[in-house]
Amino acid sequence: MSGAPGLLARRWRLGLALVATTLLVSGCAMLPADFERQPSSAIAASAETTLGRIAKASSPDPDLSGFRLMPGGDFALDTRLQLARRAERTLDVQYYQIENDETGRYFLRALRDAALRGVRVRLLMDDLYTSGEDELLLALAATPNLELRLFNPFPAGRGSLLQRFSSSLFDFDRVNRRMHNKLFIADGAMAVAGGRNIGNQYFTQTAGANFLDIDTFVAGALVKRLGSLFDLFWNSPYVRPIGTVVASPLPPAELQQRFEQATGPANTPAPRPPAPNDVLGYAPLGPALKDGARLDLIWTLAEAYADAPDRVVGKTASYGGVPLLDVDSVRYNVIEQMRRSRSEVTLVSPYLIPGKAGLEVMREIRGRGVRISVVTNSLAATDEPVVHTGYRRYRPDMLRLGVEIYELSSARTKRSVRLGLFGSQVGRLHAKSAIFDRRALFLGSMNFDPRSDTHNTEIGLFIASPEMAQQVLKLLEVLKQQGAYRVRFAEGGEKLEWVTSEDGADQVLTVEPDSKLWDRLMLELLAPLAPESLL
CATH class of the missing domain: 3.30.870.10 (Endonuclease Chain A)
Structure with missing residues (x-):
């Protein structure tokens, strides 16, 4: 769960929001009518990309997956940025929360820059913590080669969390269900997975309250499975392109200019570089990726699972009316x-x-x-x-x-x-x-x-x-x-x-x-x- 400020931004917002909405709501907002869905699929790793060549050269066995734990926030952030900068074909990015702070905006700018290089960027965000960020996200979505979709979006009240729940009183069971996944995949060859959202406090970039968290870098066999799990959500009926949820009167060129200003050096300084070594003794991955060197990873068997997007409607598998184990x-x-x-x-x-x-x-x-x-x-x-x-x-x-x-x-x-x-x-x-x-x-x-x-x-x-x-x-x-x-x-x-x-x-x-x-x-x-x- 996020550490976003404000009582209603915490998990116990749900009980308080119910009380508030009984006083504020006389109706229930609805999402716009259905739209034509454009499914797409993960692009498999290829030796024609730099990351694909490095991953293949580093692997001792095609059935194994390679890992490197990242307990340090500076390393975890730098790895994501290095992958974004070096991607040549595709970035598949899925997060519960991307905060509108220096780290969040710098991260979004890295995705924008990749799209401008011709990389296909698919960005999937849960809609809970996007309150007040529609203009920034619409500006990002105006970038060629980049598509931004929202999981289980709120139909109204885009300005604040209280307004969102106030507009969805009679749809509370749905909007209470969120996508908590965190996943970053580059060129179908390398990935980062774990517990971190994207924001200053998740990468020890603030002098205030930082989180102790852990991610892992992934290469090898498991990345294909992670791509299929991403597709499961990306093509879900509970996901919508941001443009079908909210619109802006501004033309794309002006939106892009505002994004440039918000994420430029004046408002979004670059994060500090990682230390020479982390607490496990590892050096940053950036130099190895730059040199095309064989990566020093732990190679082993691994599996990945994700809960079905159908949780949005409380759907569970059953046989003859009897619930089955998921x-x-x-x-x-x-x-x-x-x-x-x-x-x-x-x-x-x-x-x-x-x-x-x-x-x-x-x-x-x-x-x-x-x-x-x-x-x-x-x-x-x-x-x-x-x-x-x-x-x-x-x-x-x-x-x-x-x-x-x-x-x-x-x-x-x-x-x-x-x-x-x-x-x-x-x-x-x-x-x-x-x-x-x-x-x-x-x-x-x-x-x-x-x-x-x-x-x-x-x-x-x-x-x-x-x-x-x-x-x-x-x-x-x-x-x-x-x-x-x-x-x-x-x-x-x-x-x-x-x-x-x-x-x-x-x-x-x-x-x-x-x-x-x-x-x-x-x-x-x-x-x-x-x-x-x-x-």
């Missing part, structure tokens, strides 16, 4: 990997609400002696405070099962020297990952909560690599030691304690760490107003 959903495959685990499972999610079903899975595998460790945000670190009310309902149950719980501390990450991901900036967890038996890794856009389970669409990669699993576990170990609290029951009871180790001695807190009394009081007031199904 074996292609991200959640189903994460749960199956948990059930197949024999020794340990580590879950990483900024918004963690296991629900009764998730709790039963934990109980099942704990009954077989499987160790479970979870890493999530503390109250002070989360950007979704009402979601924390859902999480804390399950915190005692997880502890009773013997689940190890670690909560990220903004204050501790700020002080940590070893983490090195935030410097003096405030850290918030945004990564979505799972490690199974230290041998396999899930990485994607899915949070472990009801919204990702039933309302949002998600994408996830399942990578059979002990080496990558160990890399993530090492990052988490540093995070646990220097950036988190371990939650436990106090001796002889079930009162919660938050424990850290400072200078070799345990320090124990008995209230939510780093939080103010007002924060805790607000949480108590909001908890009854937060239905779990909407979190």
Whole structure:
């Protein structure tokens, strides 16, 4: 989920928006009449492109996929920009949120520049966070070779989130369902996937609250599968070209001039270059791509899944009226990997609400002696405070099962020297990952909560690599030691304690760490107003 500012821009906007709309709405806006759809398909990798040649030369086996984890925001942003600059045929780009800040505008300009070089650019955005950005996006869409489509668009109220929900009261179940996927594919040969949206705070480009997140660079066999998953959404009936949702009275030339001004150096400075090496010891990919060198990647077997766009209308597979398991959903495959685990499972999610079903899975595998460790945000670190009310309902149950719980501390990450991901900036967890038996890794856009389970669409990669699993576990170990609290029951009871180790001695807190009394009081007031199904 995004960290966009404002209470209604957070996940708990849904409950408040319902109250507001009952006062504001006398009717319900509708999308314009249907239009002629123009389907298109991903372009396969080819040795005729530079990226295609590098990918082929780097691969030891056509059935394997190559990966490089990118926990550092500067590396993750630079990799996307390098791919955009070097693409020769096609860019397929899919994001839940692209913020109108320096990073977001610079990213959009890189896509525009690629289109002007003759690259076919297909940009798919969820429509939730495009409020007030219609002119910028229409200007981008006026670029030759670039098409911008919106997933599940709002029919009216384009200026603000409140107006959007106010105009869709009787269509609330539809507009509450969003595309949370994040995917970037260049020339059908290389890709970036993971948990990051596009904005300053996702790439440590701001002095304020930055997110701890993780992406992976991908080459090889899996990229074709990722292209087919992109096509599934791009050609979906729930996707519309932006021009069929909103129009501008300005001619294309003037729109393009406004885009040039908004994204030019005066308003959109270039991001700082990446460091010489990231926390895993990798150098930036740019020089290797420039030289055409063989890429140093981890090659292994992998699979990718995405939830069906049909979630927009609540459609699920059934036979004779009986719901069937959605074996292609991200959640189903994460749960199956948990059930197949024999020794340990580590879950990483900024918004963690296991629900009764998730709790039963934990109980099942704990009954077989499987160790479970979870890493999530503390109250002070989360950007979704009402979601924390859902999480804390399950915190005692997880502890009773013997689940190890670690909560990220903004204050501790700020002080940590070893983490090195935030410097003096405030850290918030945004990564979505799972490690199974230290041998396999899930990485994607899915949070472990009801919204990702039933309302949002998600994408996830399942990578059979002990080496990558160990890399993530090492990052988490540093995070646990220097950036988190371990939650436990106090001796002889079930009162919660938050424990850290400072200078070799345990320090124990008995209230939510780093939080103010007002924060805790607000949480108590909001908890009854937060239905779990909407979190």
